[in-house]
Every structure is written in C-alpha cells, then in structure tokens.
Amino acid sequence: MRIILFTGKGGVGKTTTAAATAIQSAKSGKKTLIISTDPAHSLSDALDLQLEPEPMQIDDNLWCMEFDVYYSMKKYWGNMQEMMKAIFKFQGVKNVVAEELSVLPGMEEGAAFLWLEKFYREKTYDVIVIDSAPTGETLTLLSLPQVTKSWLTKAFPGQKFAVKTLGKIVRKTTGIPVDKGYDEMQQLFDKLETIQKVFLDPEICSIRIVANPERMVVQESKRAYSYLQLYGYNVDAVIVNRILPDVDSEVFGEYIRKQKDYLAEIEESFAPLPIFKVPHQGKEVFGIELLKEIGNTLYEGIDPTAVFHNEKPLEVIEIENGYRVRLKIPFIKENDFDLKKFGDELIIDLQNRRKNVFLPKFANYMKMVNYSYDNPWLTIELQRD
Numbered sequence: 001m002r003i004i005l006f007t008g009k010g011g012v013g014k015t016t017t018a019a020a021t022a023i024q025s026a027k028s029g030k031k032t033l034i035i036s037t038d039p040a041h042s043l044s045d046a047l048d049l050q051l052e053p054e055p056m057q058i059d060d061n062l063w064c065m066e067f068d069v070y071y072s073m074k075k076y077w078g079n080m081q082e083m084m085k086a087i088f089k090f091q092g093v094k095n096v097v098a099e100e101l102s103v104l105p106g107m108e109e110g111a112a113f114l115w116l117e118k119f120y121r122e123k124t125y126d127v128i129v130i131d132s133a134p135t136g137e138t139l140t141l142l143s144l145p146q147v148t149k150s151w152l153t154k155a156f157p158g159q160k161f162a163v164k165t166l167g168k169i170v171r172k173t174t175g176i177p178v179d180k181g182y183d184e185m186q187q188l189f190d191k192l193e194t195i196q197k198v199f200l201d202p203e204i205c206s207i208r209i210v211a212n213p214e215r216m217v218v219q220e221s222k223r224a225y226s227y228l229q230l231y232g233y234n235v236d237a238v239i240v241n242r243i244l245p246d247v248d249s250e251v252f253g254e255y256i257r258k259q260k261d262y263l264a265e266i267e268e269s270f271a272p273l274p275i276f277k278v279p280h281q282g283k284e285v286f287g288i289e290l291l292k293e294i295g296n297t298l299y300e301g302i303d304p305t306a307v308f309h310n311e312k313p314l315e316v317i318e319i320e321n322g323y324r325v326r327l328k329i330p331f332i333k334e335n336d337f338d339l340k341k342f343g344d345e346l347i348i349d350l351q352n353r354r355k356n357v358f359l360p361k362f363a364n365y366m367k368m369v370n371y372s373y374d375n376p377w378l379t380i381e382l383q384r385d
Contacts, residue, residue: 001120001204002127002305006239008210009220010134013241015042016285017210017278018131020295023288024304026062027295030126033063033119037112038133041066048287059288063125065115072111114188117195127305202234202310209270210239213262222269223358229314236308238270239298242280269355274308314357322366322383327357329378339380341368346380 006018015036022034033055036043043066044051049058053068119128199205207228211221221238228235240263244256267275278298285294295304313328329348338349344363348355359382366382373379 001123001125003116003120003130003198003205004127004305005130005132005199005205005207006210007132007207007224008134009217012210012212012217013278013285014038014210015046015131016291016294017208017239017241017298018129019043019046020291020298021304022062022064022127022129023059023291024295024299025127025129026059027292028303028305029061030305031061031063031124032127032129033065033125034129034131035065035067035112035115036131037067038131039067039069040133043131046286046291067112067115069111072115075111113192113195116198117191120195120198200232202236202307205234206236206307207233208237208239209235210241211266212242213240213259213266215262218262218265218269221266222356225270226314226358227360229312232312234307234310234312235273236310237274237276238266239276239278240266241278243277244280272309272311316360319381322369322381323363325359325363325380325382327378327380328376329355329373337373339368339371339378341380341382348378 004018004021006014006021008014015038018036019034022032025032034043035055036051041051043064047058047064049064051064051066053066053071055063055065057063116128116130119125209221209224211217225235243263244252244259246256246260249256263277276298278294281290281294285291298304311328315326317324317326325346327346329350336350340347340349341363344359344361346357346359348357363382366384368380369383370381371379
C-alpha cells in the first residue's frame with residue numbers, strides 16, 4: 001500500500017492537487033481512496049459531489065471520503081467518552097464541564113488516524129491519498145501519538161487497576177462502561193502508534209508540500225519541510241501551484257516578475273527534492289474532468305504513486321547544554337559560504353546564492369557557537385544562553 005499526504009498553507013491548492021493525484025492513480029488501475037481530513041470540506045467542492053463520512057465510489061477504482069469528526073467520534077470514541085465523563089463527575093466536576101473535558105486533546109486528528117489504521121490493516125485499497133488540513137494542523141496530526149499517550153499517563157498515573165476495578169462497580173450500578181472505556185482508550189493508543197510507524201516508513205508514506213510562488217507561502221513551506229524532517233517523515237516532492245504565464249500585463253506584471261524570483265528560491269531551498277509545477281488554470285477548478293487535465297499536466301506520464309525522493313537532509317542531535325544540527329549540503333567548500341543565525345532561521349550564503357533553513361522554535365533562544373563542513377554535511381552547534 002502507498003499513502004501520500006498533501007500539506008501546505010491554507011488556500012494553496014492542496015485539495016486540487018491531492019484530487020488530481022488520486023484520479024491519476026485510479027486511472028492506472030490502482031484501487032485508490034482520497035480522504036479529506038480538512039474540516040473545511042473543500043474536497044466535495046473540488047469534485048463537485050456530495051461526499052459521505054464513509055468511503056463512496058465515484059469512478060473506476062476511485063473512492064472518496066470526507067472526514068466528519070462527529071460521525072467518527074460516535075463511531076470510535078463512545079465508551080471512552082462516557083468513561084471520561086463518569087470519572088470527572090465522580091471527582092465532583094459539573095456536568096457541562098465534564099462533557100467538555102471528556103473530549104481528549106487531538107480527538108479530531110485521532111479519529112482521522114483511526115480511519116487510516118483501519119484502511120491500512122484491512123488492505124482494502126492500493127493507494128490512499130490524504131488531503132490534509134493546513135500545515136499547523138498536519139503537524140499536530142503527525143505528532144498526535146506522543147501527545148495523547150503523554151496526556152493519558154498524566155491523567156491516570158499508575159491508576160490502571162483502580163480505574164478498571166472502579167469501572168466494573170460503576171458499570172454494574174449505573175450502566176456507564178468505565179472499564180470498557182479504559183480498554184478502548186488503550187487500544188486506541190496502540191492503533192495510533194501502529195499507524196505512526198506506517199507514516200514513518202518512506203517506502204509506504206510520502207508527504208508532498210503544496211506551495212504557491214508567494215513570499216509568505218514559501219516561508220511557511222520551508223518551516224513545514226524542516227519540521228517534517230525533524231519528526232522523521234519523508235517529503236518526496238514539492239508541488240508549486242497556480243503559476244501565471246509569462247505575459248505582458250499592467251495589472252499582473254510585477255506579480256509575474258516576483259513569481260520568477262520565488263520559483264528560483266523554491267528550486268534552491270528545496271533541492272534536491274523534485275519540483276512539480278502546475279500552471280494557473282485561469283478559472284475555478286472543480287469537477288473530475290478538469291482535475292484529470294491537471295493530473296495529466298502535473299505528472300506527464302510519470303506514476304503519481306512512485307516515491308520520488310527518499311533522503312533525510314536534516315538531523316538534530318542533543319548534546320550537553322544544547323544541540324548539534326547537521327544539514328546535508330553537497331558540493332561546497334568551507335570558504336565558499338557564510339553562515340548566520342537569526343532567531344530560528346539559519347541563513348547560508350553560497351557565493352551568489354542564499355539558502356534559508358528553519359530550525360525548531362527552541363533554537364530562537366540559543367546561540368550558534370561553532371560550525372564546520374565535511375562534505376556533504378554542514379554541522380552547527382547551538383548552545384543555550
């Protein structure tokens with residue numbers, strides 16, 4: 001099975017490119033599911049169809065599903081929610097507050113992960129294409145297993161036996177499935193960990209960053225790339241969407257000139273990732289036929305489900321009083337570049353070129369004390385002030 005997740009800043013065209021990819025995959029004969037985890041429900045609009053919270057077939061080899069958090073919570077979290085409410089009420093928390101607290105942090109993202117674990121385990125589809133929520137929510141989704149397990153440990157430290165024993169009594173007297181809810185919660189975390197391992201396997205899962213040739217979008221895409229690398233997820237391509245043609249225009253002339261600069265910056269910043277380009281369609285994009293055309297333009301006969309790139313160009317290693325950051329930048333000499341750090345951003349000047357690399361936000365509060373280059377790795381040492 002292949003899993004391909006599309007992420008990027010809101011409004012860049014993730015849904016369009018994800019849908020076009022899924023259609024191309026289905027055209028090649030692979031059973032393909034496209035699932036949207038974006039609460040904006042733009043996949044229905046892109047396909048010009050009313051989708052359901054369960055997979056529905058819309059074409060040969062093509063199924064679609066639009067994630068619905070309330071439907072999914074009811075399907076997967078029933079006993080657990082009742083258990084959480086019962087425990088909070090038992091501790092004296094009022095009804096309304098108990099209802100609110102029974103919704104675990106990341107429950108929406110967790111329910112989406114549970115669907116993916118189910119599809120992966122059942123091997124119903126050859127390819128799953130995920131139209132994800134904007135970048136920040138995607139990173140929340142991918143880091144969810146650690147966050148939720150930590151939450152459970154803090155909420156019930158060493159209380160498994162107590163909760164289970166109390167739960168049996170509560171279930172007999174009130175009918176509330178506390179012990180079953182706890183079992184459900186444990187199974188849920190096991191499933192989250194299982195699917196995360198799948199996401200970390202570069203032969204199965206690829207993440208593709210969708211961007212537009214605009215300053216703010218390029219900056220956010222760089223940050224997303226750095227964080228995805230830091231978490232160990234394989235980014236195998238960047239897709240640049242809505243590229244305007246090079247024409248004389250009083251209205252768009254300056255935008256088109258700037259666009260060329262940003263395209264060059266994308267090529268430089270994301271090398272050696274393959275860059276796919278989608279021209280602006282000059283009209284609204286919706287409906288399967290137009291999405292087929294975009295898919296043809298996007299991949300031009302290439303298998304859209306192939307792993308286009310598999311490499312980890314960023315490593316962060318903890319050392320005494322700080323971190324060592326290793327960046328893979330081949331074919332330069334130590335006296336060819338100048339390195340500066342501003343906040344969480346590294347700026348590498350390579351002769352007449354500039355490369356910007358975003359570090360985790362904690363780097364904001366650290367200073368660069370040393371760096372060295374041993375082809376192809378640039379090593380930087382950061383220390384706490």
